[in-house]
Amino acid sequence: MSETLDLSMFVTRTPAGAAHMDLAVEGVGCASCIRKIESGLKQVRGVAQARLNFTDRRLAVDWNDSALSAGDIILELERIGYRAQPFRPQSAEADEARMGRWLLKCLAVAGFAAMNIMLMSVSVWSGHVSDMTQETRDLFHWLSALIALPAAAYAGQPFFRSAIRTILGGHVNMDVPISIGVTLALALSLYETATHAQHAYFDSAIMLLFFLLCGRYLDHAMRRKTRAFAGNLAALKAEVAHRFEDDNELATVPVSALQPGDRLLVRPGERVPADGVVVSGASEIDESLVTGETLQRPIYAGEAIYAGSRNFHGALVMRVTAVAAGSLLDEVQRLLDRAVTAKSNIVQLADRAASRYAPVVHVTAAMSVAGWLIAGASLHQAIVTGIAVLIITCPCALALAIPAVQVVASGAMFRCGLILNSGDAIERLAEADTVVFDKTGTLTLPEPQVDNAADIPPDMLERAARLALSSHHPLARAVAAVARQRLPYDGATEETGRGVRALVDCAEARLGSPAFCGSETAPGAAADGASTLMFAWGGQFWPLVIRQKLRPDAIEAARALKSLGLEIHILSGDRPSAVAPVAAELGIASWHGGLKPADKIALLEEMKRARRRVLMVGDGLNDAPALAAAHVSLSPITAADIAQAQADGVFLGERIAPVVSAVGIARRARALMMQNLWLAVIYNVVAVPVAIAGYATPLIAAAAMSGSSILVTLNALRARKRSSSEGASWMS
Amino acid sequence: MDVLIYLVPIALALGLTGLAAFLWSLRSGQYDDMDGAAVRALMDDDII
Structure with a gap:
């Protein structure tokens, strides 16, 4: 067959001049698959490099394309035993990967800083009860500042940026109190260090960033993993279209390569690959994926057809078009736009919690400043207490409470x-x-099934199914699906729109419309959307009822x-x-x-x-x-x-x-989220009075913050429970 | 306490070395395939 699949859109060039392609691979289940695929491919002449990413089941291949074509690589993989389809990494995925690396870098910087500052802080804390001189303490505070300020400026960016964005948008999210807390804690500590004071909160500020970045990175990694999996599924669908090239020759191209204006051929039994208008030909199409209607609809030149419809009898030539006014797609698009705007009004639980939490915290801090001033404390002491309240209430646990779950x-x-x-x-x-x-x-x-398979003798059903393998008709495809042996009969001929016949076990077998099989009973299409095919063999007739069965x-x-x-x-x-x-x-x-x-x-x-x-x-x-x-x-x-x-x-x-x-x-997850929010509230109820009273030393702040973060994370892990037993066997 | 004059820089330098090593490993793509790295360690076809 001269018609080959054009994969050139998937092939890129490496700097060294070799061709490069990314493939989604199906059926990679265990570690030995890595070696089978990689060494199997490397034995092929012309393949320079093959590396399988076991996490997202993707294979990157570099090869010399003067010796080998992209299609050869897919065939070779099939020979090794894996179905693979090339895909173009979407730009959204590349952005996410970059974002993930950035978060990991921030996490590394925050982790390094937190460890080293804690080294200083522990010395200072033990110095309070031993013989550390004031000069040494100041030196340690200055060293902490030297590490903390650049580290916070770098590692805090994910929070600062998001906080500024939401404030500019007129909202409050959890990043706002986080950013305020971290900034004030650092500013206060710097001031305290400069005035040779006893306490500095550099460790709390950086540890807070570290914990929050852990949560954010995990969240991001999970999302990326599911996104990559969904991308693979889309690639493995391997939808292709038959496109007329400029010279009117037919080429098979991946659906993602189609452009408005392309002329396509849709053969009987195929799905319509894109939205468009029929240019010539007439047929019946099943639009169940479009409108939900299970009866076939006759279609003629000039009518609009939609991606996902299945073509029944005749070949159609169609032109891919963008959304046309007045079409179903146009209406859907309009309704969609309206629905999406309406939906943005739903406020997430985390943001709801943040919008209540932030004002309460900031008012409490302001009130404790005022309270201490009224009680006769110095301005400095009052402000220190106020900021200590902000640090201790900084929503470490709160910001982890929901993402962790x-x-x-x-x-x-x-x-x-x-x-x-x-x-x-x-x-x-x-x-x-x-x-x-x-x-x-x-x-x-989604696909029709044979409904009365149980009423037909198994050997007859097998004959009908094997005969159906030679037909393109969508209903025959349903019959073919029950074939145990996927072996078509020799010499089977199809009469388009009527049926298929072949010589089977010394007698003629026919599968198709009742008239084609010579049966008098002609039930035709039943009222409930079921269709009947007749199977005739050796003078016996077996009606096959085909309908969309329940899952x-x-x-x-x-x-x-x-x-x-x-x-x-x-x-x-x-x-x-x-x-x-x-x-x-x-x-x-x-x-x-x-x-x-x-x-x-x-x-x-x-x-x-x-x-x-x-x-x-x-x-x-x-x-x-x-x-x-x-x-x-x-x-x-x-x-x-x-x-x-x-x-x-x-x-x-x-x-x-x-x-x-x-x-x-x-x-269960929502119950845990609420529990976590309450845990965070209880923590604050206990810790805030301590801070207001002025007893929140850096040691207490550090212990309280890490304690509450670990508590909510452990609680979140309970969402895993029992899910393993619920896990279906779909992965196998 | 004079010992701090060289102990503190040494401690910080060690920490920075660790950070630099991590950033290098990140850049060279060692975190792109965490599951694969776990099983590749057990493959012994490169030991002959």
């Missing part, structure tokens, strides 16, 4: 097969009291969600007659069918007005606005790209179980 909980969800886009989705997920499911592709499996654990999942106290609704774009049986089977009383994207949003708004917090689970293009509008949203991994981009998380595999476990984990 988020890190542990999103790790637990990851093991259950759910990838979160953002850490704050956890608290929103925990608040959900209503679940809204889309039907097609969410409650049901294997849908019934248990619905029951489990109900027992968690969630109210369940189905909002589907499919016909009511197709939604009703699904709702009945799952025991869901509240369902709506035939909804447009705007109708879904209207119903969600209604629930919102009734003070329900909605978890939306959907996969279609038509669900995207609803996913964005809901309080929190999840999508299956098979969802349309635009829907996945709006969802707060994506779940893997055929089961809905990850959604159920995620709600459980999120609720």
Whole structure:
């Protein structure tokens, strides 16, 4: 076949002149895979370097492209036993990697400074009770200042920048009191050092930064790991399109290389790779991923079609277009914009806590200054006490309380097969009291299945399935999926739009429409969206009912969600007659069918007005606005790209179980977050009076701060508990 | 206490050496693949 996959867009050049490509590799499970892949590739002539990153399952290959093409490398990997797909690292990912390295550098600087300052501080503290002279103490304080000031200026940047950004935006987040506390502590200590005073708080300020940076780095690392995993899944989908080049020749290109204006060929049985307009050809398409409708729709030249629809009978030539006014995509985009603006009003738990906490702390500090002045203390003494209050209340524990739980909980969800886009989705997920499911592709499996497989003798089913392997028709594909032996029959011929036939075990076998098989009974398409194919062999007829079946654990999942106290609704774009049986089977009383994207949003708004917090689970293009509008949203991994981009998380595999476990984990995580916040409050209730009374020496400040930080971190680790037993076997 | 005159600089220099070593290891990409580094240590195909 002359048509080869054009991978040139993935290949970059190294400074040494070799070609370089990054690949996502599937099936890397254990350490020996590293050696198998790397040494296997290095034996190939022309490959200069192959290195597998075991953490994010990616392979970087350098090779001499005069000897070898990119496709050869993928074939070679396949021969070794791994499926791999090239991908272009997205710029967002590169930014995140840079951010991670920067945080780690800040952490290293803060750690170095904290250790060395503590070396001085411990000497000073023991000097208070032994024979350290004032000169030596001053020297140690000056040395501490020498280390602390540049270190804080460098390592504090993540907090200072974020604090300035939010203040300019007219808000308060946790970084504001942190920055104020650290800056004032350093300024006071410098002043105290210059006036030969007994106490300096350099150690507290730097230790605070160190603890907070630990939390922030872990948070970042977790997010990066899930992001990389999601990137691999997208790459391994390996979606390709058949594009007409300038000379009207057909080339296979990755979908990510498509540009508006490209002309594409969509063959029968293929998915439409991009949004566009049909230029020529006529066919029927299944738009279940777009509108939720499971009946096929006839399509002619001039009509708009959307990425993810499946083409049935005829080949279509289409032109990729940008969003056209008046199209479904245009409407979805408009609704999306509105929903996203509305959603930014949700304030995160951490910011809510910060906006209450910061004023209280700052007022307390100001009042203790005033109080000491009224009680007749010197201005210096009053200010020292005020700043000591700020240092001791500096929200070390508070700033760790929520991120620490988020890190542990999103790790637990990851093991259950759910990838979160953002850490704050956890608290929103925990608040959900209503679940809204889309039907097609969410409650049901995205691909149609043979429903009555149990009624057909296994040997007949196997014959039908092996015959189906020779057909491009989407329904035949469902039959082919049950084949135990993936061996097509020799000499099978397909008559487009009718069926496929072959000589099987000395008799003619036919699979296709009832008329094609010569059967009188012609059930055709049933009312509930099921289609019937006929299989004929040796004068016997076996109807195969094909429909979108429920996900294997849908019934248990619905029951489990109900027992968690969630109210369940189905909002589907499919016909009511197709939604009703699904709702009945799952025991869901509240369902709506035939909804447009705007109708879904209207119903969600209604629930919102009734003070329900909605978890939306959907996969279609038509669900995207609803996913964005809901309080929190999840999508299956098979969802349309635009829907996945709006969802707060994506779940893997055929089961809905990850959604159920995620709600459980999120609720436990939220309880832990609240516990942690209360722990931080209790710590402050105990420590603040000590500081106000003027007893907060640097030693006490250091002990209290590290103690409370360790306490909340240990408490956060409890979010791991039991999640291992909930972990599904999706990873295997 | 004259001993401080050279002990303190030595202590700081040691600390800075550690910091520099860490920053070097970070720059040379040794933290890019933490899981891989853990298992690569156990591979003995380079010992012949």
